[in-house]
Amino acid sequence: MSGSVVLLHLAGAVALMLFATRMVKTGVERAYGDVLRHRLRATMRNPILAVLAGTGLAIAFQSSTAVTLLVGSFAGAGIVSGAAGQLAVRGAEIGSAIVTKLLTFDLTLLVPLCLITGTFMFMATERRDWRQVGRILVGIGLLILSLEMIGQASEPLRDSQLMPVIIDYFSGDPLTAYLLAALITWLFQSSIAAVLLMATLAGRGLITPELGVVLVLGVNLGSSVIAPMLTRGAEPGVRVVPVGNLLMRGLGSLVMLVLMMIVKPTVGFLGATASDQIVNAHILFNVIILIAGLPLAGLVYRASEKIVALGVKPEAADALHVTELSALDEKALGTPSQALANATREVVRVCETVEIMLKRIIELYEDADADRIRALAALDDRVDAKHAAIKIYLAKLTKNSLTEAEALRCQELIGACVKLEQVGDIIVRNMLVHVRKKFEQGLAFTDEGWRELTAFHAAVLANARMAFNVLVSRDAETARLLVLEKDRLRDSEKEASQSHFLRLRDGTPKSIETSSIHLDTIRDLKQINSLLTSMAYPVLEERGLLRGSRLKAS
Incomplete structure (x- = not known):
């Protein structure tokens, strides 16, 4: 099989994974979005509950970015405090990593069950909630199927003479590998999809565990950039939480990369297989950021406010003042x-x-x-x-x-x-x-x-x-x-x-x-x-x- 055909099959499998992830997210938002938002608002006053609420929402939405945007809008409206919003986002990253771990298990039997059940529920009734549950099940089935397709499509790459050269190059240049993984994640708009792709390729022996951990750090950088980019035109109060997430998660990944390049630790303790090591590294990184984020939430939020304030034009204050002028001449x-x-x-x-x-x-x-x-x-x-x-x-x-x-x-x-x-x-x-x-x-x-x-x-x-x-x-x-x-x-x-x-x-x-x-x-x-x-x-x-x-x- 020619290299172009292999890449075409791999691209198709990745496209299906992205579509399936979006399908699950859409179904959850339409079926349970209002209830989940209400629950989040009700629990954000307690720091521990804020972390748990963020974790649960990320598992439901299959996206930590969606939770970051949601919490950012709440903070911008004054519904939740900035520190609590930071903690909820930390929990969301843990939830996203948990979803990734669950999807690495052998769930092959779920593919036909989810597709059959989901299709039946979607087509057999006009009830909106049942149809959305059907959409979610079909999305889960397609997501698991896409992982199998990625594994099958990447199999011929194991015999490629070019692949070892590429892997050796990136292994010797971790900074470039780190930035490439960040770019891929930004293009995917999903850390779950990016980590699953790398874990699947590692499971096929195409990526070494050490390189995989570097790529995971890049994934976390890319994922932390998505929300600030999506909210760059929003009100300053809405942008503070996404910028705070970039400070904690983005800078945290960079610090970890530097430590890895200096210490060069072994990664065998992370799991028995290369795939497990990559996914577990993703979970461990976000747990470390969560633990560091608990005492630093208030400080990070204040720093984020100052960074966002730097981008606010001075004319905005004058414009607000003008709106208070009386028209009664x-x-x-x-x-x-x-x-x-x-x-x-x-x-x-x-x-x-x-x-x-x-x-x-x-x-x-x-x-x-x-x-x-x-x-x-x-x-x-x-x-x-x-x-x-x-x-x-x-x-x-x-x-x-x-x-x-x-x-x-x-x-x-x-x-x-x-x-x-x-x-x-x-x-x-x-x-x-x-x-x-x-x-x-x-x-x-x-x-x-x-x-x-x-x-x-x-x-x-x-x-x-x-x-x-x-x-x-x-x-x-x-x-x-x-x-x-x-x-x-x-x-x-x-x-x-x-x-x-x-x-x-x-x-x-x-x-x-x-x-x-x-x-x-x-x-x-x-x-x-x-x-x-x-x-x-x-x-x-x-x-x-x-x-x-x-x-x-x-």
């Missing part, structure tokens, strides 16, 4: 059209602040702390201040001679501003109280109850954005759709309440404990939706599309 009061445009700009800023409050409040129901609660309350203070300034500005404007249309627009903006201020009060004075009660008493919603609340909140948030658009565009069709959504939301409220009372009747403990919080939150969200929907009424009244408080039949 007193000099424009003599020109009503300009003054109304200025007031509209300022009311839109209030809309943006209220939207942020509405988005953050549901996050606090899931995970809250004193700092984030104070930050949300501070946003309400900003809304109150802008509300007062806008009312005074428009009151001054009414002293001028206004056309009928200008007077109506003035009243519309004042009304919208009042409603936005009331929405902010509901969020802070009602819903934040529910948040404090939930966490002070250690309460938790049922999974079904939480899904109902988040779905209801998502609908209200979507309607809020529609209401803000109507305020600017004054589009009659959008206003009409917004009022129709109010009726649909009323039906959703009834369904959610009925489901909640059914759980109460069945004696579900969590439903009983959180009953008042659940029902009060639904009521508050409904009231918010009503206030925001009423912002569309002036547009509909102007076009004669309202009869009393109801839409006319179209």
Whole structure:
């Protein structure tokens, strides 16, 4: 068999392995992603639990990079602390190494079982969770099959005259081998796939154990680069955890490489076979990094923050300052059209602040702390201040001679501003109280109850954005759709309440404990939706599309 054909078969087997790994990861994310994210948030306060949670997620997702990106987003949103995020990532690397070890066992019998069972589950039902489990099983079957194919495809390389020359070269130049392994891992976007490939080739006698350990160190460097590259355009807070992982794992691998080049230790203690030695070296390296990372988590996080801050342009701070400038130009009061445009700009800023409050409040129901609660309350203070300034500005404007249309627009903006201020009060004075009660008493919603609340909140948030658009565009069709959504939301409220009372009747403990919080939150969200929907009424009244408080039949 020619060398090009051998390489073609090997490339095909590697491609199947990458596809199968992605298939398992996708299936887990679609079937259990929300539950796993919720569990991660709930356990990140305890350092040991953070490590275990990261380990479990990496095993489930078949990817430590996915966990790093997830934890980085949590840290950027303030949901978890930076130190806890670092520990969770350390655990994720251990989980990824464990997956690699499991896949090196003889699992040949699982191939047909996984393929048959997975295909049947995927095709025999329309249930989303069953179909995703089927996807996971098929992915596992293909992953094991790809390892067999890599072994078979690489078999002719054992007789190649060129292969020993290449191996001898890299054995004598460990730095180049280290960098090559890092590049391969970055191209694969998976440390699991890279280590499995090297372990399989070592098992066929194509890679010496000593060279294999060097390559494993390169794999860890390449894997630690992936997340920082994927988040290079993200917010600074999101990038800190991936950069911290690069500091610990990337620099750790480089230090280990230098020590190996100086000490030249034997690797026989790592396992009986070359394949075992490579995989066990991968596990041992990540265990060492975990142990070193426990006391250094806080220090690494602070160093990561400083590194990320170096890449933030100074103009960004000025841009944030500009967003706080007021659009209420007193000099424009003599020109009503300009003054109304200025007031509209300022009311839109209030809309943006209220939207942020509405988005953050549901996050606090899931995970809250004193700092984030104070930050949300501070946003309400900003809304109150802008509300007062806008009312005074428009009151001054009414002293001028206004056309009928200008007077109506003035009243519309004042009304919208009042409603936005009331929405902010509901969020802070009602819903934040529910948040404090939930966490002070250690309460938790049922999974079904939480899904109902988040779905209801998502609908209200979507309607809020529609209401803000109507305020600017004054589009009659959008206003009409917004009022129709109010009726649909009323039906959703009834369904959610009925489901909640059914759980109460069945004696579900969590439903009983959180009953008042659940029902009060639904009521508050409904009231918010009503206030925001009423912002569309002036547009509909102007076009004669309202009869009393109801839409006319179209």
